[in-house]
Every structure is written in C-alpha cells, then in structure tokens.
Amino acid sequence: MASIATLGHNNLAPLLGCGVETLTDSASLDFYAHDVFERGAEPLAVVRPHNKQELARAMAAVAASGMVAIPRGGGMSYTGGITSPHPNAVLFDLAAMDRIVAISEADMTVTVEAGCTWAKLYEALKPLGLRTPMWGTLSGLYATVGGGMSQNCIFWGSTRYGMGVNSCVSMDVVLADGTILNTGAKFARSYGPDLTGLFCGDTGALGIKAEITLRLVPEAKAHGYASFLFETHAEVMTALATIERAGVATECFGFDPKLNAIRMKRDSLATDAKQLVGMMKAQGSVFKALKEGVKVVAAGRSFLSDAKFSLHILTEGRNQPSADADLVEACAIAKANGGTETDNTIPKIVRANPFVAPNSVLGPQGERWAPVHGLLPHSRAVECYDAIEAFFDKHREEMDALGVHTGTLFSAVGGAGAIIEPCIYWPDARNPWIEHLVEDAHLSKLPPGENNAAAHALMWKLKKGLVDLFFEHGAGHFQIARTYRYMDSLDPAARALLSGLKRQLDPENRMNPGALGL
The missing domain is CATH 3.30.300 (GMP Synthetase; Chain A, domain 3)
Structure with missing residues (x-):
C-alpha cells in the first residue's frame, strides 16, 4: 500500500475545474481543521458536493491529483475521524447533501442523502407516524445519518433496537476512484453476503457514504418514564442489564455521582423551563400537559444532589396500557436491584426535546x-x-x-x-x-x-x-476513527481480510488514511 508521504503532486486544478463547490480560503481551511476535540493538519481544500454525482466527480479529481480524502458529516467527531494528520488532504463536507430522497410507507423504508441530520429526518417522518428504529443521537441536531453509518451510533431507541447501523438496509458509497457502488437491494439487507455491513462503522476508510436507505417502524403513541437512585455502580449496572434483557425499555441510561453533580451545576430550572414547552406539547392534552409541567417545576433537580448513581428509563407502546405495563416491569427490576424511585424529570424532558444544541x-x-x-x-x-x-x-x-x-x-x-x-x-x-x-x-x-x-x-x-x-477488558467501540485499538483487537486472519479489502477498494490508501488503523 502506498505511503501517504509519497503520494501524488497535490495539484488542485482538476478539483477546482470539476464544477463542484470548493473552498480554499484560509479562514475556511482553519475552521474545517477542527473537530470537537482537536485540530488536525489544515486541509488543502474543502469540497461541498450537492449530490452523489458531484461527490463522485470530485472524488475522482482528488484521486487523480494525488491527494487523500477525509469525509465529514456533522463534525461531531472527537476521535480523529474527520481531522487528518496529513497535510495533503481534501476534506469532503457533506452538509449540503441533506435531501430526504424517498419515503416508502408501503415498503417501510426511507432513503436520505448522507448529510441529512437525524433531527431533520425525525421531523420529516413525524407527521406520517413513522421513524427509524434507532432514530438519532443526542447530537442529532448536527450529527448526520451518513456519519452515524460511518462511525456507528446509539441512543434514541438503542436499548430496544440496538445500534444505528442495525437500521440500515443499503447504501450508495463513493469509492476512492470516484466509482459509485450500491451495496444491495433497497428493501432488504439480507440478500447474499452483507455488502452493506462492510461499510457500516468503517469510519470512512473504505468509501464515502452518499445515500442511505433505512428501515422504518411506527412511531410510538404512548410513553412511560421513571428514574431511580442507587448506592453502588454494581446495583445500577445490574438493573440496567436486566432491563435491557427483558426488552421493556426503548432507552435506559444513567450517570455516576460525579456526572450527576456536573448536571446539577450545568443545568438549571431556567433550562428546564425552556425545554418544558416541548415536554408539555408531547403530552397530548392540555390537562395532562399542565399536570406534568407542574411536576417538573416542582421537582427541579434537587433529587440529583445526593452522591448516588441515577438510572433513567423510557418505555413506549402503541397504547398507554402497553407502555405502562413495560414501565411497571422495568420499575420492578430497578427496585429489586436496590433502586429507589425518584422524580422522572430527566427522561420526560430529554424525550420531549431529543435534539438540542450541544x-x-x-x-x-x-x-x-x-x-x-x-x-x-x-x-x-x-x-x-x-x-x-x-x-x-x-x-x-x-x-x-x-x-x-x-x-x-x-x-x-x-x-x-x-x-x-x-x-x-x-x-x-x-x-x-x-x-x-x-x-x-x-x-x-x-x-x-x-x-x-x-x-x-x-x-x-x-x-x-x-x-x-x-x-x-475486551471492549468494543463506536467512532473508532484513529483513537481506538481496532486492528489490535482482530485476529491475524481478520486483519488480513480487512487489509485485503482496503487494498481492493483503495489501493493507494487515499480514503481517510489511518482510520480503523489502516
């Protein structure tokens, strides 16, 4: 595989002449050199394609000019996934590729461009009473579907439906030479070897996502909320595990005492009051909204002041009795493992305001x-x-x-x-x-x-x-990028297979070099 230090002549002329929006001013290059965590090498240029044809054309020009490509979704990475250690990189900002291409209620699928945010997708599906199974990250106001497929992601719906990539049916991926590859049928992922899975969680090392098809599920019509305090981490993590295995929660998450203390300092009743409107609208009736709103204001955040672990449980169903039945079972599990029920302010507010400024x-x-x-x-x-x-x-x-x-x-x-x-x-x-x-x-x-x-x-x-x-401890990771020891975790045969796939798709190592440890 070619060394990055010896690649090409970095001629920007073919890229600038390919008809795709390209930024080369110093302010833009400095800005795009950063992610949430650090600054990488300044890119040579920033490309902003508006569709997959432009993306493919620009990628071909970059490859022909001896440069490397760094794909960027919503910019929420903090593991080196969108910052390059190499000075001859062109960054691909996919934010302008944010269209919702097609919604099929008959097939229960949705196809979006890679730059579509989770928040935009959720709002588009909401009037139809639909959503994707894993329907976004907490950073979904900025985080994109393409980034979620590349980095993998969790949160909304993840306790029941698992990771974001589990919701993916197929993709159109632009390879290192500008070829557009479709990974399979847009209605069913399980048709022959899972080519879609090869590009899930690849952190952009194998190709740049252009369009993604996700499966849909009906949006819940009813919800349940509960919060508990625990004395020890063993108790809270046992409760969390038992609730997940029981399949009774759509989200189940918690904080240690130190993170509870940080939330106490950072969040205030003023913040709660701002988000309260969204929570009250989500209750479905004026009476219920007022009733729940009073509870939230009365509770405040004082229940987090004790040095304890907290656990927050969200359930959902097609009707209120089904959501309540799951909540009863989840609460019984929490209590059986040492939990003491407390005010459920946090799960109510975060569910009603799923995508807030980060x-x-x-x-x-x-x-x-x-x-x-x-x-x-x-x-x-x-x-x-x-x-x-x-x-x-x-x-x-x-x-x-x-x-x-x-x-x-x-x-x-x-x-x-x-x-x-x-x-x-x-x-x-x-x-x-x-x-x-x-x-x-x-x-x-x-x-x-x-x-x-x-x-x-x-x-x-x-x-x-x-x-x-x-x-x-044998942990796995999302957002592997250039931070986690993924290649070290593979046995020799698996490393050889992945390295061979990289050579086949990207023989000159131009696609996000270093990601995944490749």
Whole structure:
C-alpha cells in the first residue's frame, strides 16, 4: 500500500475545474481543521458536493491529483475521524447533501442523502407516524445519518433496537476512484453476503457514504418514564442489564455521582423551563400537559444532589396500557436491584426535546470535554467500571492539582451490552468549532478559557490510559476513527481480510488514511 508521504503532486486544478463547490480560503481551511476535540493538519481544500454525482466527480479529481480524502458529516467527531494528520488532504463536507430522497410507507423504508441530520429526518417522518428504529443521537441536531453509518451510533431507541447501523438496509458509497457502488437491494439487507455491513462503522476508510436507505417502524403513541437512585455502580449496572434483557425499555441510561453533580451545576430550572414547552406539547392534552409541567417545576433537580448513581428509563407502546405495563416491569427490576424511585424529570424532558444544541461539549465552568467509551457485555461491565475508578484514583492527586475532573455515563444497547463512557473535563481554551456549536446565550455565561498545557497533557495521558484499559477488558467501540485499538483487537486472519479489502477498494490508501488503523 502506498505511503501517504509519497503520494501524488497535490495539484488542485482538476478539483477546482470539476464544477463542484470548493473552498480554499484560509479562514475556511482553519475552521474545517477542527473537530470537537482537536485540530488536525489544515486541509488543502474543502469540497461541498450537492449530490452523489458531484461527490463522485470530485472524488475522482482528488484521486487523480494525488491527494487523500477525509469525509465529514456533522463534525461531531472527537476521535480523529474527520481531522487528518496529513497535510495533503481534501476534506469532503457533506452538509449540503441533506435531501430526504424517498419515503416508502408501503415498503417501510426511507432513503436520505448522507448529510441529512437525524433531527431533520425525525421531523420529516413525524407527521406520517413513522421513524427509524434507532432514530438519532443526542447530537442529532448536527450529527448526520451518513456519519452515524460511518462511525456507528446509539441512543434514541438503542436499548430496544440496538445500534444505528442495525437500521440500515443499503447504501450508495463513493469509492476512492470516484466509482459509485450500491451495496444491495433497497428493501432488504439480507440478500447474499452483507455488502452493506462492510461499510457500516468503517469510519470512512473504505468509501464515502452518499445515500442511505433505512428501515422504518411506527412511531410510538404512548410513553412511560421513571428514574431511580442507587448506592453502588454494581446495583445500577445490574438493573440496567436486566432491563435491557427483558426488552421493556426503548432507552435506559444513567450517570455516576460525579456526572450527576456536573448536571446539577450545568443545568438549571431556567433550562428546564425552556425545554418544558416541548415536554408539555408531547403530552397530548392540555390537562395532562399542565399536570406534568407542574411536576417538573416542582421537582427541579434537587433529587440529583445526593452522591448516588441515577438510572433513567423510557418505555413506549402503541397504547398507554402497553407502555405502562413495560414501565411497571422495568420499575420492578430497578427496585429489586436496590433502586429507589425518584422524580422522572430527566427522561420526560430529554424525550420531549431529543435534539438540542450541544452545549454539553463544554463543562459547567467552560471546561473542555473529552469522552472515552467502551461497549462491554453485561457480564464484564462491573469489573471494567471498577478498573476505571481505580485508574482515576491512581491519578487523583495530579488531577486535583490541575483542575481535571471526570463523570461517567452508561447506557444499555439492545443485543450488545452496556456502554460505559467516562468523560474527562479539563481547563483549556476552546476551539472555533466548539464556539460554532454552543449557543451564543450559553457561551456568554462561561469564562473564555485559556491555554493550559499542563492540564491538556494530563488529559491526553488519561485518554490514552482509558483507551488501553478498555482494550485490556475486551471492549468494543463506536467512532473508532484513529483513537481506538481496532486492528489490535482482530485476529491475524481478520486483519488480513480487512487489509485485503482496503487494498481492493483503495489501493493507494487515499480514503481517510489511518482510520480503523489502516
């Protein structure tokens, strides 16, 4: 496979002459060099195709000019998936490819361009009473369907339906030479070898998603909500695992005491009041809206002030009795594992406002944020959490001295296990992409942040240590990109197969080199 250092002559003329919108001004190049977490090498150009034909034409021009391609969806990556370590890269911004191409109520499928956001797709399907099974990430206001297929993703619907890629039927993918490849029938994924699956979770190493077909399910007509507090992580993670296995929740997630404390500092009743309108509209009747609204305001967030673990459960059904029946069973499981029921403010508000501005990319005092996650089978989750806590305790004195702190989120993934996501918060200057993402009103309340080399270095040490820790515990990952040790986790035969596939599709290693460890 060709070395990136020796590739081509970086001639932009063919790209600039191919009729596709291309940015080369210094301000744009600097802006696109960033993701949520870091700055990569400045790209040579940023291409903004408006359809798959333009995408293919621009990709062919890039390949002919000796450059490499970095695909970018919503820009929400924090694992090096859209930032290049190489200076001869052209970044493909797919935000302009955001059309919903076709909705088939007869076949229960929807086809979208890769730049369509999860929020846009959800709103388009809502009047039809439909949605995709996994219907978005918490960052879905910006995060795209194409990014979700490339990086894999979870959250809305994931406790019942699993990962985002499970909802995918087929794709049109643009390969390194500009060829448009269709992975199979747009109505059924299971027809011969799963070619669609080859491009799921590839972090753009095998091709750039152009169009994606997803299956549809009926939107729920009724919902149930519950929250519980637990004394120990073993109790809450056992409850989470049992609820997922029972199949009674569509979302089941929680926070450790430190992340609960961060939410207490960051979120306020003013924030709740802003989101309350959405929650009340979702109740279906004026009386119920007022009743639930009063409950939320009365509850506030005081129930999170105790140093305990929290678990939040959401159920849904075709009618209220079915949603309630699932909730009763989920609550019984939580109580049987040591949970004490508390106000269900959080699940009500997040479900009614699923796609909000990603203000949480900064901590409550403007700290920078670096999540590191692992997907583990339920049988190994408690042991891994113990190891994470021991790891942080080992570095506690240094963390305290530099103002670095953590909080951990966990969530159930249907048919796969549990996500454990420790988040590192450290004092540092924010970057242009973060300032673009965070709402101006929220940003104005935070200190600007200053460069902090010592805290930044410690963050990197902690992040790398967590990546190695998860590897040692056999964890899987989403957003693999250039951060997680994916190739190390494969046996030799699997590595050879994947490397051979990469050589077949991208013999000169021009497609997001380094992603997946390729």
